[in-house]
Amino acid sequence: MSAGSFSLVHGSATWLAHFSCSLGYRTRLHIMLGYAVLLGAHVTITDRKVALEFLKSNVQANLPLHIQSKAVVKELTWGQNMESFSPGEFDLILGADIIYLEETFTDLLQTLEHLSSNQSVILLACRIRYERDNNFLAMLERQFTVSKVHYDPEKDVHIFKAQKRNQREGL
Numbered sequence: 001m002s003a004g005s006f007s008l009v010h011g012s013a014t015w016l017a018h019f020s021c022s023l024g025y026r027t028r029l030h031i032m033l034g035y036a037v038l039l040g041a042h043v044t045i046t047d048r049k050v051a052l053e054f055l056k057s058n059v060q061a062n063l064p065l066h067i068q069s070k071a072v073v074k075e076l077t078w079g080q081n082m083e084s085f086s087p088g089e090f091d092l093i094l095g096a097d098i099i100y101l102e103e104t105f106t107d108l109l110q111t112l113e114h115l116s117s118n119q120s121v122i123l124l125a126c127r128i129r130y131e132r133d134n135n136f137l138a139m140l141e142r143q144f145t146v147s148k149v150h151y152d153p154e155k156d157v158h159i160f161k162a163q164k165r166n167q168r169e170g171l
Contacts, residue, residue, distance in 0.1 A: 037063055037070045044090070046076035079107025088117030095124045102132045105139055112162070113143060122162040123149075 037043050045055050055073045063071055075081065093115060098108065116122060122144065128134060137160070140146050144162035151158050 037067055040070075042070050042072075044072045044074050046074050048077055049075050076111070078104055078111040082111065082114050085115055087114055088120065090115050090117075090120055093120060093122040095122070095126075097126055099124065099126045099133055099136045100129070102135070105132075105136045108136075109139055109143060112140075113164075116164055118164050118166070120163065124160045124162065125157055126160070127156050128158060 045059070047055055052073055052075060059068055059071045059073060074084070076085070093112065099105075112122060126133065128137075137146060140160075140162055143165060145165055146160055146162045149159050149161045
């Protein structure tokens with residue numbers, strides 16, 4: 001079970017975003033996604049079923065009617081219902097504060113693997129609170145090239161960029 005949502009974008013840019021309950025970063029990420037839609041991107045915002053109505057009302061309240069169709073709200077539980085998403089469908093995958101439930105790490109990795117292509121960029125914003133958070137990053141590095149692209153010491157938030165490892169890297 002996921003703890004939040006992804007946002008996915010497709011078309012001229014295809015984004016996926018998944019959020020946690022951290023309202024501050026979640027709100028900022030929604031604003032970024034709104035700008036992406038205004039700039040012509042197609043965005044898929046995902047979360048568990050219980051949060052979908054809230055996300056839909058957020059899209060309706062914050063985007064002009066003529067571009068609301070570019071922001072799709074869709075159910076996603078990590079490691080499940082993957083058939084409703086094409087493999088490698090998204091150019092950019094955004095996740096905010098989604099790395100904290102150790103029992104979801106394997107499903108989260110499976111989901112990221114399914115949704116991304118070799119060209120996809122994954123950006124994950126999170127706090128590193130516990131050793132298990134570092135364990136997730138180590139798991140991620142087995143399948144993806146991972147680099148830290150930003151650290152906000154005031155809020156203690158890291159932003160990591162991940163991309164699928166080139167199949168030839170292992171040769």
